[in-house]
Amino acid sequence: MPNLNTAATAKGASSSVIRFLAGVLMIAPATLVVIGLFLYPFAGSLIGSFRTEAGKWTFTNYAYVIETYYMDLLFTIFICLISLVLVLALASLLAGWLRLKADPFVEFLFKIPLFVPFVVVGHAMRVFLAPHGTLNSLLAATGLFNPDSLPGVAFSTLGLIAALVWKNIGLTLLLVMGAFRGINSSYLEAARNSGAGGFRLIKDMMIPMSWGTISVAGILTFTSMIGNFSIPAMLGDAGGSQMLMIDLYYELIYRQDTGAANALGVISYLASLGAAIYYVKKVAKS
Amino acid sequence: MEICLDQVSKQYGSSRGIDNITLSLPQGGLTAIVGPSGCGKTTLLRALAGFHDIDSGTMRFGDRDVTRAPSRDRGATMVFQNYALWPHMSVFDNVAYGLKLRKMSRTMIEQKVHDVLTRVEIPTHDIKTRKPQQYSGGQQQRIALARALVLEPNLLLMDEPLSNLDAKVRSRLRVEIRAIQQSFGITALYVTHDQEEALSMADFVVIMKDGRIEQAGKPQEVYYKPQTLFAAQFMGESHTLNVLRDGKPMQLVLRSENIRLQPDQIAAQLFSEYPAVAYKDGWYSFHAEIGAPLFIGSTYRYMAAVQGQTFFVDAEELYPPGTYLAAVPAERAYWFEAVFSQTSKDNT
Numbered sequence: 001m002p003n004l005n006t007a008a009t010a011k012g013a014s015s016s017v018i019r020f021l022a023g024v025l026m027i028a029p030a031t032l033v034v035i036g037l038f039l040y041p042f043a044g045s046l047i048g049s050f051r052t053e054a055g056k057w058t059f060t061n062y063a064y065v066i067e068t069y070y071m072d073l074l075f076t077i078f079i080c081l082i083s084l085v086l087v088l089a090l091a092s093l094l095a096g097w098l099r100l101k102a103d104p105f106v107e108f109l110f111k112i113p114l115f116v117p118f119v120v121v122g123h124a125m126r127v128f129l130a131p132h133g134t135l136n137s138l139l140a141a142t143g144l145f146n147p148d149s150l151p152g153v154a155f156s157t158l159g160l161i162a163a164l165v166w167k168n169i170g171l172t173l174l175l176v177m178g179a180f181r182g183i184n185s186s187y188l189e190a191a192r193n194s195g196a197g198g199f200r201l202i203k204d205m206m207i208p209m210s211w212g213t214i215s216v217a218g219i220l221t222f223t224s225m226i227g228n229f230s231i232p233a234m235l236g237d238a239g240g241s242q243m244l245m246i247d248l249y250y251e252l253i254y255r256q257d258t259g260a261a262n263a264l265g266v267i268s269y270l271a272s273l274g275a276a277i278y279y280v281k282k283v284a285k286s
Numbered sequence: 287m288e289i290c291l292d293q294v295s296k297q298y299g300s301s302r303g304i305d306n307i308t309l310s311l312p313q314g315g316l317t318a319i320v321g322p323s324g325c326g327k328t329t330l331l332r333a334l335a336g337f338h339d340i341d342s343g344t345m346r347f348g349d350r351d352v353t354r355a356p357s358r359d360r361g362a363t364m365v366f367q368n369y370a371l372w373p374h375m376s377v378f379d380n381v382a383y384g385l386k387l388r389k390m391s392r393t394m395i396e397q398k399v400h401d402v403l404t405r406v407e408i409p410t411h412d413i414k415t416r417k418p419q420q421y422s423g424g425q426q427q428r429i430a431l432a433r434a435l436v437l438e439p440n441l442l443l444m445d446e447p448l449s450n451l452d453a454k455v456r457s458r459l460r461v462e463i464r465a466i467q468q469s470f471g472i473t474a475l476y477v478t479h480d481q482e483e484a485l486s487m488a489d490f491v492v493i494m495k496d497g498r499i500e501q502a503g504k505p506q507e508v509y510y511k512p513q514t515l516f517a518a519q520f521m522g523e524s525h526t527l528n529v530l531r532d533g534k535p536m537q538l539v540l541r542s543e544n545i546r547l548q549p550d551q552i553a554a555q556l557f558s559e560y561p562a563v564a565y566k567d568g569w570y571s572f573h574a575e576i577g578a579p580l581f582i583g584s585t586y587r588y589m590a591a592v593q594g595q596t597f598f599v600d601a602e603e604l605y606p607p608g609t610y611l612a613a614v615p616a617e618r619a620y621w622f623e624a625v626f627s628q629t630s631k632d633n634t
Contacts, residue, residue: 186370189337194384194437195358204383208374 042269049262061259065267068247075241077271079157080225083164088218090165091172096202099180100188107177114170122234125163130155155235160243163231168221175217179210219279223272244268287348287440288313289334289473294343296333303329305497307343311441311490316467316474318488320481321520326497327477331443334475335364347440362441363434367449369426371418377403377429378413384437402436403429406466424455431463435470442467442474448483460487481521485509493517510618515539518620525597528624529572530562535624538563538570542587542600544618547576550611561592571613574599578607 052058066073098107113121128134139145183206191205207214232243244264252261289311296303304326311317319327333340336357344353352360363384371380378399385395400410406428408421418426427447434442447463448456464487467474478484484491485505492502493516501508501517512518518539519526527538550573563572572592576599579586588599590612599612 184368184370186366186368187372189335189357190364190366190370190372190433191383192337192357193335193362193364194433195387196383197358200387205372209372211374 045262045265045269048258049266051259053257053259058259061257061263065251065260065263069244069264072242072244072247073267073271076226076244076268079160079164079243080222083161083168083225084218084222086161086165087168087172087221088176088214091169091176091217092207092214093202094169095173095177095180096206097198098177099183099206100198100201107173110173111170113167114174116167118167118228118230119234121163121167122231125159125166125231126234129159129162157240159235160232163235164225164228167231168224172217172221175213175220176210179213180206183209216279219275222275226268226272244271287473288346289441289475290346291330291334292344292346294330294333294340294345296329296338296340298329303497304333304340307497307499309492309499309502311473311475313473314471315489316464316476316487317490317492318476318478318484319492319494320478320484321494321500323479325494327479327494328445329497330494331364331445331475331477334360334441335362335443336360360441361437361439362443363437363439364443364445365427365430365434365447367446369418369423369430369450371426371430371433373417373419375417376414377408377416377418377421380418380429381413381433381436384433388437398436399432402432405469406432406435407462408432422455423451424459427451427459428462431466435466435472440473442470442472444474444476446478447476449478449480456483463487485521493520495520512539512620515622518622523598523600527592527595527597528560530560531565531570531621533562535560537622537624539620539622540597540614541618542598543585544614545590545597545599545601546613547588547599547601547603547605548611548613549605550609559593561595565616568616569613570616570619571611574610574612576605576607576610579604 049061050057050059052060094106094110097103116124126133130136136145187209188201188205191201196204227245228243229245229249232246233249244267248261248264248268251257251264291307291309294307295305307326307330319330321327329338332338334345336352336355336359340353344351346352347360347362352362371377372383375383381399381403382395385398390398399413403410403413408425408428418429421429427450430447444463448459451459460483476484476487488505490502491505491508493500493508495516500520501513503511508517509521512521515526515537518524523542524539525542527540529536529538531538546569548571561572563570565571574590574592574597577589577591579588581587582600585600585602586604588601588605590597590599590610592612
């Protein structure tokens with residue numbers, strides 16, 4: 001009997017080693033990608049943000065960046081939050097409407113921005129919303145408006161928000177619609193039967209039942225907006241505050257202050273960190 | 287309130303959902319629609335609920351024409367097969383939802399929700415904290431029933447509400463649902479594919495096939511006096527035999543529990559392709575081969591065969607295998623014009 005036990009233990013040990021190795025092998029590609037493409041550059045950025053150009057440890061980069069750009073940081077978060085709320089509200093309403101009445105054309109229309117690069121969106125909005133852009137020209141052509149008195153939305157906060165919302169609605173809609181379509185019809189029928197109209201079905205049933213997906217979509221959108229460069233570069237408000245990525249670009253290219261650029265990078269990372277933690281928790285839960 | 291359907295049709299693509307249904311539901315009674323899958327029973331129910339428009343015909347609730355009325359304006363509430371209790375809301379919120387949409391006062395809502403849940407025997411002390419999925423299947427269906435009843439509907443619709451439950455819970459809930467429906471005095475329409483459920487619960491049974499009504503009547507009526515071959519075959523443990531009666535090919539539908547066996551040593555003589563059925567003193571009889579019995583609890587079930595056509599006989603006595611005279615009382619033998627023919631038999 002003892003012999004048998006030893007053999008069984010040895011066998012158990014070797015099979016658990018194999019299982020451990022197989023497990024490591026399975027997570028290796030994803031882990032390596034995260035380490036190579038995310039952790040390594042981030043570590044570099046983090047270290048760089050605490051160093052002077054001479055290589056000394058310092059807090060001056062943060063002191064400089066916070067002093068110079070704290071308004072821009074607030075402006076960036078403000079723009080991203082407003083755009084996020086708009087994107088989520090629009091996408092939820094649209095996805096709800098599409099869930100109730102399948103309309104392939106409208107669905108296609110709102111998926112277009114998925115395939116349009118940021119820089120093209122920026123340029124399109126510039127042309128469309130400029131002081132004498134397409135929108136204002138069309139409005140002026142009706143004869144009801146004086147082209148010179150119409151505001152140029154493009155280079156204002158509003159233009160920035162419009163571009164970010166349009167660009168991000170495709171992905172959000174795709175995610176939210178997936179969740180809405182997964183809802184069993186009998187839940188919605190039971191609600192209709194209880195007296196709920198279309199808007200109530202979306203607000204009381206679809207959104208709460210898909211809250212996990214909507215928040216995940218929100219976080220992806222939020223981080224993508226914070227890290228976006230092309231749209232603010234083409235539309236960014238010339239007079240007032242800037243988006244953080246423009247500041248980063250300025251520090252890196254014009255001032256060639258890599259320490260400050262790194263500090264800005266770390267700050268923007270921290271701004272989306274809370275969202276990211278929430279996302280990871282949600283993913284782990286589901 | 288009287289619920290009437292007049293020549294209601296609804297087509298899905300090329301296949302008919304329901305075809306020219308005219309029906310009026312007895313007031314305060316429970317009507318069961320029974321039929322095989324795809325017979326249109328659920329389509330009819332959903333048309334009444336207002337979940338889809340009908341192609342033609344009219345539906346009236348009392349004096350009101352509701353044919354084009356949206357679901358929420360009909361006062362026809364539904365209990366779903368999968369309960370469809372909203373998982374993100376507490377039991378209280380589930381039941382209160384419809385009342386909130388009707389802008390009722392908070393105290394009124396509280397009172398109504400507690401009343402209705404008490405009547406379906408759900409304890410109300412923790413309904414604001416518990417979610418429906420924390421209850422058993424039978425309880426969930428009672429909550430769903432409460433959600434439908436709290437709105438005081440003109441018509442209660444039930445779409446196979448017991449089919450997700452196990453046999454024991456199902457047979458208990460049958461009695462409970464029936465009692466609840468009667469205590470509320472509400473007109474109800476109950477869809478099921480289970481004939482026993484239909485017969486035991488309903489005041490009025492409608493048998494449907496291929497989108498049409500085959501027969502409608504009191505449970506005893508549709509069970510004992512089937513008017514069509516399908517109605518006869520669908521109800522009970524029924525078997526159809528192709529036989530000759532007075533030399534004429536006929537279809538005989540009989541039910542296992544109605545067949546009496548008498549020992550008969552003379553082997554059936556073959557005079558024709560189909561077994562001949564004789565009539566004497568109110569009984570129809572024919573020779574049949576009986577196999578070994580299966581004990582099914584209350585009776586024994588015998589596999590019987592007559593010239594290659596098989597059927598079951600249920601009897602309390604134990605018979606050894608052999609040839610017997612199988613006899614059916616005339617009022618329990620259902621005869622229909624034969625759809626088989628000499629030529630079709632030759633071809634097979």
